[in-house]
Every structure is written in structure tokens, then in C-alpha cells.
Amino acid sequence: MGQKVNPIGFRLGITQDWKSKWFADKKRYGKLLHEDIAIRKFIEEKYKAAGISNVIIERLGDKLRIKILAARPGIVIGRKGAEVEELNEAIRKITSAKDITVNVDEVKRPELDAKLVAEDIALQLERRVSHRRAMKKAIDNALKAGAKGIKTQVGGRIGGVDLARKEWFMAGRMPLQTLRADIDYGTARASTKYGILGIKVWIYKGDKLEEKKEEVLSKIEEELHTT
Known part of the structure; x- marks a missing residue:
């Protein structure tokens, strides 16, 4: 029987960084974890054509910062940032955070x-x-x-x-x-x-x-x- 380990999870804190960067007590941890899962699922399904590589979520109090790494960031941003505004409104319905910031970066290779x-x-x-x-x-x-x-x-x-x-x-x-x-x-x-x-x-x-x-x-x- 072979023992398989995820290469990213195996190297967390050594050569790999966490995709979610926040801390919460036992009462809030489960709720915030499910929010992160829902946000990632929503972004990956809605912008599948953009080639989403990674979604990094950072929390500090009521502030929520989302960094999206995409092969084609223009699809996520839209004309004059119209898509980002719609994305902000959609995320507000998923999460309890009040201050939401979305950044989109390009995957160069x-x-x-x-x-x-x-x-x-x-x-x-x-x-x-x-x-x-x-x-x-x-x-x-x-x-x-x-x-x-x-x-x-x-x-x-x-x-x-x-x-x-x-x-x-x-x-x-x-x-x-x-x-x-x-x-x-x-x-x-x-x-x-x-x-x-x-x-x-x-x-x-x-x-x-x-x-x-x-x-x-x-x-x-x-x-x-x-x-």
C-alpha cells in the first residue's frame, strides 16, 4: 500500500505558504473556514475561462483581502473594473466581513x-x-x-x-x-x-x-x- 501525501501540504511553512492567512478562536473558526471554501468555489466557477491559479485570502478583524492569481486577469477585471465591483457585491453575500478588497494579479508563466x-x-x-x-x-x-x-x-x-x-x-x-x-x-x-x-x-x-x-x-x- 502506497502512502500518498500532498506535496504542498507536506512543505507548508518550509517552501510553501498558506492560502488562507488569518487566526480565529474555536467559535468563529468553522464559520470562517466555510466562508473561504465558498469564496474560492464561487470565484473558480464564475471565472473558469480566466484560468484561476490561486485565491489567497487574508483577514484582519472585519477586513477581508482577496488576491486572485489568473492567467487571463482581464476577464476577472472587466472593462474599467466593472467585473471587480460585481465580484465585491457577490462576495458580500457570502461573507460577514464589511471591508472587502479584491486584487487581481497575472500568472506570468x-x-x-x-x-x-x-x-x-x-x-x-x-x-x-x-x-x-x-x-x-x-x-x-x-x-x-x-x-x-x-x-x-x-x-x-x-x-x-x-x-x-x-x-x-x-x-x-x-x-x-x-x-x-x-x-x-x-x-x-x-x-x-x-x-x-x-x-x-x-x-x-x-x-x-x-x-x-x-x-x-x-x-x-x-x-x-x-x-
């Missing part, structure tokens, strides 16, 4: 975002593209964008066969047990004629400690040049 890659594979499978072709294309795009490793997996009644199975492809390194490894993980579901197919994507971007070392060295070099 969607090829390196595991969730967006998984959703792209799911979209291709719904359009009856071969699962092998969709996965290999995603791997090629990620490696060209600078990924050090990527693994894609599709599970279900692939190709309409009677028995469900899993198929996966991997390129580069995938150190799942290394805590300092910066690994992004995303899932998606494809609704096909023969049933639901599950897609999982792992993308290895390098080690976080190595990046910090490079930043420190670059700062030292700058200081040496200035003196």
Missing part, C-alpha cells in the same frame, strides 16, 4: 503552474484529444519554460475502455521527499463521454535554499561594487 497545466490537459481531453499527446505537449511546454522536472498523470476510463487505469509521463527530476524542493502540485477533472477523468500534475522548479543562496551572493556582490 502559466506553463509552470501545476493547476493551470492540469486544467489545460483536462480541456484537451474534453475536446477528444489523445491523452498521451496532451500530456507530452504539457511536459514539453513546461521544460521549455524552465522547469527542472514535471510529472503528469491521467486516471479513469481512458479512451472509453471498460476498466479504469492510470497512465503517467515524467521528464527531469521529481524529488518528492526533499523538503527544500519547490514542487507545485495541481489537479483537474475532465468530463468525457465515458465518465470523469482525473488529472494530476507535479512541477519541480528547483530548490528554494539554492535560490536564497544566489540572492545573498548577488547582494554581497552589489555591496562590494558600491564600496
